[in-house]
Amino acid sequence: MAIPMLPTDIILVILKYIGVKDLMRLRQTCKDFLQITQLRTVWHELLQREVIERNIPIPRLGGRNLAALTVKELESCLADALRLRKNWISSSPVPAHSMTFQAVQEPQSQVVSLAFLPTRNRRCLISLSLRVADGHRIFTLQCWVLTSLPTCIARRTLSDFRGFRINTDPTFTAAVALRSSTGLEILAIDFSSSNPDSGFVTLQTLDNVDHSLQVFCGSMLLTKFGDARIGLRTVENPSFCMELQNPSHTEQNDFIDAIVTDKYAVIVRTATLDFYSLSSFRAGSAASVIEPITSHTWQWRIDSVSLAYQPSWETRARAEPPINILVRYASLFPWPVNALHHYVLPCDGTYDCRIDIDTHNKPYLAAPILIRTFASPIRLFARWDMVLGAYGTALWIDSHTEDYFDHAVEGQRLAGTLFTTVEDGAAVVPLDERGISATASMVYQVREDDGWVRIAIEEEEGEIAVGTSTAEITIFRYI
Template structure:
């Protein structure tokens, strides 16, 4: 006698209250449940609630539109996303694959920059290698195909090199902005070319921009003069620039990171965090100097800082700006800040009205960042270290905290990380003090017994970490 089954619409409601693992077991009990669990609506709902609304990245999506995927493809996306997340945030994440390749074969070479290109499909890695020979330096800018890690698809060498920036907007044809002896070059990459030496394609040259690069976002450039004075311009109208200046700071402290959007810019200097409205700049009118509409002064001088948005399903759903993560290390040796990393959040201003002009009383963010946690992260004298923030809330850093692995060795590095969570509206400001270390790394990805790591990069969506070394090598760890 067959057991009567509930109506399909009732079963679908029940499915919302069971785990993915239980659902996979349930489908093995009978043909009816197997058929229902193959419905596209089941996996579309699970993907929304278990992955997207929890701000979990989906690996191997390769730029495909979720709306165009069938039931089995959505199921695979869900399984991949949850499998990567479990490994990624484990106390000791296990790379399922790793590979190391040599960037150049000349002696006295080291990797001084590494970054994954922002993308929605095929993945690429940018590296900069410096070679010193007879007192002269040679710079090699390279692009590596992550589907074929041994293949360098683009390479360019310089003897005079003044910096570059990767475009944060993957939809723009300009991939890099390069400051060379001929000016600022806007470069595309011929990803399908056969000759790496000609694969960096020059789209435009801005020969009247003598400044160093800080941010390249879509067609907007933020540049530095003498490391302190900031100018913003577009590549379509490079001759029109506006200075971003803090009138309360006569010496204009160095800017070390920034985020530029269509309507505003957030500038992190060694002494201050400044918020600028770009309304007049975008309109091409008004004064040639823009002053910040809010300023926060750091408690100590910053040594390094990384800015990145905190992913938020709710903010995206309601068309709001997400909160801004600030990951910082202070330069002070007393009483303790140099051996700690600090996670701040610049929360959204609940009173902000996007329909009105952006002013000091109407900004998307509160003026004062909220200190969330302080992480113990000791650095030995002269030891190398680095840190990076991902687009899904992961912070990863290199430090010297290796006592748990190598006792009191004079060398050694740790590749550690943590996952930042969304901060609730109305969070209170926490004061820093000499007992402020409140957290340790949630994840330790790797350790090594020397100080060979120099730079790190992260591709959260695909579960990859790349580490550049003092031996001109790059190691890529893959966690799915």
């Protein structure tokens, strides 16, 4: 005698409480369950619960809208996301593929900058290489499309180079800001060009801007002038520049990194973390200087820092996401302190996003919270680098290779960990009272010399790019 099935709507409610493995077992029991587990709503909800709400990136999505995907495509997205995450956060992630190519062919060249271009439907890498010829420094800026065989689609060779920045907002046509002695160029990338030498297209030239580039976000440019002064302008009105000043800190306090939006700017300097409201800047105020509405003084001077929002799948109505801050402090010696520190700038629960930011209505608290400290030794004069990803991965190069090469005088480790959310009950604790509390969770690669110089990370596709002192670039893919 056949056992009657529960109504489909009841079964769908039950399925909300089971995981992927149980769902796959259930669909093998009978035709009725097979049909139910092939419903689109089942996989859409499972993907939402198991991946999106856990802030797990979905590789190979290519900018497609989940609502437009078929049931098989949703199943594939879920499987790819979970498989990548399992490998990515294991103690020794294993690349599924890797490829190495030469950025430039000239001898005595090295990679000096490396970053994935934030695009929605292409995987692109921006590299900057340097070579010295007859006492002259020659730079090569390139954009690579990362297909099965990396292809250079845009290239500029520069003898008069003063810096560049990638636009962190992928919705804008402008992709790169490039500075020379004659001013600033705002560049787009022509992906249809058959000649790499014409792949960078000049959209705008800012002839009168002689400041050094620091941040390019959307239409806004953060630049440095004088010894350590910071100015903000837009490409639409480049002649209007507003200085972001901290008059309370009189000693040398140089810029290191920043997050800039149309509402605010978080500026990290060697001695302070300053938060600025940009309400007056947006309004076109006649004032030429903005002072921070909050400022935090670091316990020691900073050598390097990387900033990124904490991953958050939900759209918040009253708060910005907390900000992860990866810090390496400076020392009195010719190498930085052998530890990395994870801070979080937490949200201010009283913030109302519907009104302008000021001292009484601000999205973040003034003081970042120290979450944990990681051992990350660097040998004298050894190369190192660090970066934060959009999904919470902290990645760095250091000299901690004793576990692999005993006491060799050279060697590098490519290591990382995953930052999640602010720990409950976390409090501001002096650094000298906390000590080193953690080690790297993941060790991606090691090498027996000090050839790595720059790293870049693309978490959504599970990729890490590493540039070397011989102008080689290696892409590791973990799915």
